[in-house]
Amino acid sequence: MPVEVRLPTVLRQHAAGQSSVKANGTTIGEVFEDLVRQFPLLAGQVITEDGSLHKFVNVYRNDDDVRFLDKLGTPVADDDVVTILPAVAGG
């Protein structure tokens, strides 16, 4: 069963303008692999070249920031919602 992945405005241009897409996987990492298979332009936007979570995004499984769970290894189940938001910072 796929999970829902909510995309921030800045990434929608790489996903045919959609704000929410479905992707398959049992972990956050697998979900993102499927996401990139569907929308190749998302490659490099969420996962770095060395395969870790990009520091410019925050990723949540439902209400929880996956950095405080198991990062890309965080398990996902049916009906989970994965939300990607930009990390917002400045000086």
Added chain:
Amino acid sequence: MIDHALVEKEKPAEACGLLAGELGEFDVKAVYPCANAAPPEKQDVIYELDPGDHLRADREAQANGWEIIGVYHSHTHTEALPSPTDIAQAPDASWHYIVVSVRHPTAVVRSFTIADGNVAEEPLVLERPPAR
């Protein structure tokens, strides 16, 4: 935004928050003050918008049919202009970036777009929020 900036100035710290509205329009329907999650000793010169507050603001905006369309933050010691850090770290070219300077007794509020490192000021009209 100004009240939030003035409160945080006393710490001293930069205030930050998110702006919600219709995509493609610069008509702010809601302002969501957020915590500055930067290390306490650096909060007077940088801000890191609390990721949990961001998620809550995003959900509340979506529930009202809005999107997050920008961010505000304050400068405690400098003018209301995007800093090099603000420009380098601007997350979304479609967003509006409001800077509130509380350096002087009267706050100065200006708004900018930041796309690929290019900064452009845009007109900003402030309205007092309705009394609660």
